[in-house]
Amino acid sequence: MEILRLTQNEGSTIKQIAQTIQADPALTGRTLKFANSAHAGARKPIASVSEAVVRLGMRTVGTLSLGFSVLSSSRRGPCEGFDYDRFWSNSLVLGIASKTLCGMTKAAPQEEGFACGLLSQIGRLALASVYPEKYAEVLTTWANGSGKELRDLEQQAFSTDHAEMTAAMMEDWRLPESFQIAVLNQIDDHRKAPSTTTPSDVLTLILQTANQIARICVEDENSHAEPIKKLMACYDQIDLESSGLADLCDEVAEQWQTWGEILNVNTRELPKFEEILEKSREAEAEATVDANVETEGESNPHPKSLRILVAEDDPLQLALITKLVKAAGHSVVGTPNGREALRTALETNPDVVITDWMMPEMDGFELCRSLRKAKFGRQLYLIIMTSNGEEERLVEAFEAGADDYLVKPLRARPLQARIRAAVRMIELQHEVELEREHIRQMTAELAVVNRKLEQAAFTDALTALPNRRYLIKRLKEEWSIISRKGGQLSCMLLDIDRFKSVNDTYGHDVGDLVLKKVAAVLQTVTRDSDVVCRQGGEEFVVVCPGSDLQSAAQGAERLRSKIESETLGYFEQFEHPITVSVGVATRESLMRDEDVILKAADEALYRAKETGRNRVCCANDKPVEKISKIQDSLRSLFQ
Structure with a gap:
């Protein structure tokens, strides 16, 4: 928010903004990577934050920093029915697709298009954070229905919806008014084609098109028929060559996977768009022959998974652990030593850390101690791997902060058993946090009630004067x-x-x-x-x-x-x-x-x-x- 404030202040200097960005190593890296990407307009490699601010522009840097900061700080939350990993995976596609379409239509700078798409559904995250239990009930009732159905349910429950919340948050962040208008209109499935004379109308079409691309990337292939139809309808309304749609989708999918690795957001491998389109046509033909088969597939929600960080200097062992962890349905990030693992943990805030004992630069014991000193590291589930199962060494591992251990050579069943234990522990921690959040909400509500009671006790009911x-x-x-x-x-x-x-x-x-x-x-x-x-x-x-x-x-x-x-x-x-x-x-x-x-x-x-x-x-x-x-x-x- 400090960066956003500086970029919106006409008196701010590039040096002030660069110094503020450099205070956050993760944000510094992401800003430089974005500035150096082929679609950020960089003509030569950029090595300093100051040069990145000059290339991208102060307003663009402020908007991008806001998007990256919200993404980093909201990976998990108290709403059990809200799939946070899926939300950010979907939002990343929206950002990349909007950026690419803005470059093709010249409706807005590409970097602003990226931020607009990335934050275009941030109101859902806000509702899940403020009303976790009630919003979980709304999502259960919605059951991955249409965007209009979700907005109607939200209006019934909260007298507002996530589109209005998104627009209000963008207004509070002083983002362009065209962003606010576009997010209010993007989810209306039955909205007529707008006049393309204003930036907000074009941006609305871009967000609607990006939404359908995101559905194709994130949802199961059995659900592709509907978003493909809507994608073609939206794309036809944008004054672009229809032959370029497949290339657009392939480019977005490729960037989605690249940026997913940079931002530690879940992605997946996708076939070429022409293959997806062909499979969708075949499925639609089969559905037409068999009237008992539903014409629209339902999205299969991604299973709950842990984010696991592995520190292992042996490439073969690292590949083995990565394969076993992914087979268990969890996401994994691998690092070659303890120092790199510590830096990655600070950036990604994983649920579980599996570390080898003996590593160069920083060994597993020192990594455990360093993580336990950090506030976020106190809740991590730490598993240390050792080829020496002697009691004295294991005691030393637990004293360093480990929760469990694995003896090499690794086998699949012991590793998966440890991960299941980690799941149980993290679920218990989550329940405790939900209970604490409930207590905090109750305390806040009681404070409001007490203030109202105190005011009523000191006020004359007839004249509204003090009594x-x-x-x-x-x-x-x-x-x-x-x-x-x-x-x-x-x-x-x-x-x-x-x-x-x-x-x-x-x-x-x-x-x-x-x-x-x-x-x-x-x-x-x-x-x-x-x-x-x-x-x-x-x-x-x-x-x-x-x-x-x-x-x-x-x-x-x-x-x-x-x-x-x-x-x-x-x-x-x-x-x-x-x-x-x-x-x-x-x-x-x-x-x-x-x-x-x-x-x-x-x-x-x-x-x-x-x-x-x-x-x-x-x-x-x-x-x-x-x-x-x-x-x-x-x-x-x-x-």
Whole structure:
């Protein structure tokens, strides 16, 4: 996000962006590889990040960095029904296909097309991360149906869908508006061919075409009939030679496999597109003859698999382990020594590490210790291989951080048994993490509920002003501040004149309107620093920090005058004047606590009522002294 911020800041320099990229070795390597690829426009090998930024452009580098960072940090998550490996495999095809099509149509720079395609379905990942359990239910109900069906189910469950989420995230990242429009329209299977006069319309067609290419690459070959038909329909709407479709798909598939190795994303070998097309035609012909065979195959979800990193300096042993691990349905990355394995582990965050004991540069024990020191390495399942099964050496291996061991020469059954044990352990870790996430969500929800309850406890339901409970709490706080730091503090106590007659004559509903009207005037006329509260009934209190008696009295007179000038304005029959009597008191040296100032204001209010109402009266020294003595007597009486 720092790189994205820098690239969007006109004052940023290439040096600043290059230094930020270089802080992440994995991002540095991927940026250089992308800049040096044949389709990045590089004319000679690029050896520095600064030159890569110049070649690609700052905005492109920011967008690419965002895509690579999201990919690296979101390989796994709490949603059990969401196939993260399949998602990123599909997203990588989308990015490559969009990049290639942008180069053919000149609709947008190729690098921006890559980022747009890569992130075009990021809203699905967001929903899976924020609502893991609920989104798993949505995916189960969807069962790999159409894009429109998935969006409808998401709208029912969350009042939004992944396309809207993607557009919102792109807007937050300040990506081009054409990206946002395109992702909103890409999944509409029944959308009419758009006018190709705007970049967003062309980009929409590109994403729709890329979606069908991705389905052909990722889904089982029995499911190719539908995406091939849609691919041809989408491709026809783009002003390109139809004969180039096969070459396009073959090029995308080849780049998909190449970039899959670079980014450690699952891919697979694919036949040429012409062969895929021929097989699809044969399958469709057979389905037409046999009416009992379904015309559309269903996608077979990829089995859950672990990402396993192997460190072995013997090429033959490495090839053997790789073959056995892949046969068990897991993905594998091989490295020739411990140092290379440590670097790869930092980039790819594997689930399991299988390491040989004796290796050049860094042996298996040192690798285990280094991994265990890292935060992510504490949850890795580490298996160490040794040709020496002596007890002392095995104890040393476990003390270095290994979870299990294998004795060479390796055999298939012991290796697969260890991997099954790793699967069980990782599933348990996943369950614990889900439980922790559930607890975190519950804690966050409880915090929100508690804040709402606290707000409700301190708020008057009718006027939405702070209530008496809040008044007591806030006045005590202000009193404590003045006692420690010095300063002025005044209080106004307001009472609506002859309010009982309003209720008796017009009803309590009109009385409520009067209370709301007075509350609204108080909020409008008082200062921002004043605290307006409804004490109860027709009484209101205004706490005035920093005000002496004179300024508080002037403020009280403004309130009284403003309220008197207001009319209820709801019906003509209401002729009752709305006036208030106000008592004002300020903190004095004789006052023992905050209760005294309220009592003094109440005495002043009483005098205002006694002397004719609709006026302001202030407390003087004598009543305050009398009040303090009365309170002292009451305290001694109850002690």
